[in-house]
């Protein structure tokens with residue numbers, strides 16, 4: 001083996017590269033989302049140009065079938081996607097972590113009952129549960145979609161939390177903390193949550209992506225927020241009929257969606273590598 | 283005088299399977315006792331039962347008294363007060379005995395601060411840090427400052443075990459249970475850990491400890507030892 005082969009692949013560069021890629025991608029969406037609050041290229045409801053125009057200096061990504069500026073709608077979409085992702089994950093995390101910890105600490109039959117319920121819930125596709133919740137609330141708006149997705153995601157979070165917490169609970173340092181008189185709430189706060197967090201946070205990032213995609217699907221099905229605060233899913237739906245004549249109308253929101261989902265995952269991966277000392281060391 | 287630990291006909295069962303049967307002994311202040319038995323004979327379970335921390339699914343019977351207080355059948359909440367002061371455990375496996383995500387200094391500070399609070403002499407800030415460093419030095423860890431800043435995976439097995447001992451000592455327990463504190467270590471380190479433990483128990487004569495050791499290997503520095511047979515169902 002040559003010395004070059006041994007010194008190749010400087011491992012310590014890898015986490016920071018991932019982290020930076022994540023920061024750049026997510027940061028871009030955050031900036032655009034914030035910008036959309038104070039400035040938009042065009043009025044999102046107005047006819048800003050001809051129908052189905054291609055990209056031009058006036059309309060960077062072109063216009064839709066009603067002549068509205070697509071970039072304007074994509075920018076609003078960034079904001080909506082971030083709100084949906086953060087909101088759904090926050091609700092899913094709060095509900096899921098609480099439930100999961102409860103199950104991990106519960107007596108055997110309660111734990112079994114909770115675990116079985118969660119498995120049944122998870123067997124239903126997230127989207128289906130969300131559709132049911134949205135259908136049950138009479139107005140389809142952004143918040144009903146967020147709450148629906150949050151509830152749907154909480155089952156996945158709860159199951160993961162339960163398993164992770166149980167794995168930590170059997171560790172000797174937990175028993176040692178118990179022997180030295182530490183209370184359960186304290187143990188949860190200083191030992192269990194920090195130890196399950198690295199895995200949970202990566203999962204939250206996945207869920208963020210899932211939530212954004214699921215909201216796009218809800219919108220696509222007409223169950224999301226109505227324009228002018230429309231999400232990427234709504235843009236996709238409206239571009240569907242003209243996808244052969246003006247493909248950019250479908251490609252652009254798709255790319256936006258994928259870039260945010262990937263960005264959040266890279267960010268979570270990178271962050272985990274920096275918070276976990278056993279990884280950071282390498 | 284009430285014994286620090288008194289087991290009377292202690293049995294532990296997993297369902298219908300008997301894992302420990304009718305174990306009785308008692309341990310007075312200042313005394314050291316070694317519990318010897320082959321692997322799987324129930325030494326670790328006995329230690330856990332004595333502190334009321336048996337894993338779910340295992341049921342104890344008989345009596346185990348810590349400083350006169352019955353442990354078997356007593357609700358966990360009632361035992362919490364007892365646990366910080368009456369007993370502390372050092373476990374067999376140094377790898378899982380420490381929280382992998384917490385700096386050593388912080389882990390040792392936990393029981394130290396709790397004990398100080400119970401003694402109505404709360405420790406915090408610089409005083410707590412000093413106490414942590416002193417304790418790390420007491421268990422003969424080199425460079426206490428560096429070790430306090432380290433994470434468990436940055437220490438050797440022997441160093442980790444010393445930290446676990448320091449955490450147990452931080453509770454100033456009446457009884458220190460050391461469950462094969464040296465089996466996972468090499469022979470030289472084993473000897474050092476035993477020196478550390480016996481030195482401590484000799485200097486503080488009001489304490490005593492119970493060490494559970496596999497029979498022929500460890501030089502048990504116990505004044506008295508107790509051989510347990512494999513429990514017969």
Ligand SMILES: Nc1ncnc2c1ncn2[C@@H]1O[C@H](COP(=O)(O)OP(=O)(O)OP(=O)(O)O)[C@@H](O)[C@H]1O
Pocket residue numbers: 296301319320321322323324325326327328337339340374462496
């Ligand atoms: N949670 C459990 N459920 C059922 N059986 C268990 C459980 N924990 C331990 N046992 C059984 O109890 C017996 C005693 O286990 P214990 O850990 O006390 O052994 P030990 O004497 O400490 O052995 P070693 O020297 O290897 O540590 C073993 O046969 C083991 O299989």
Ligand SMILES: [Mg+2]
Pocket residue numbers: 325326327374461462
């Ligand atoms: Mg054992």
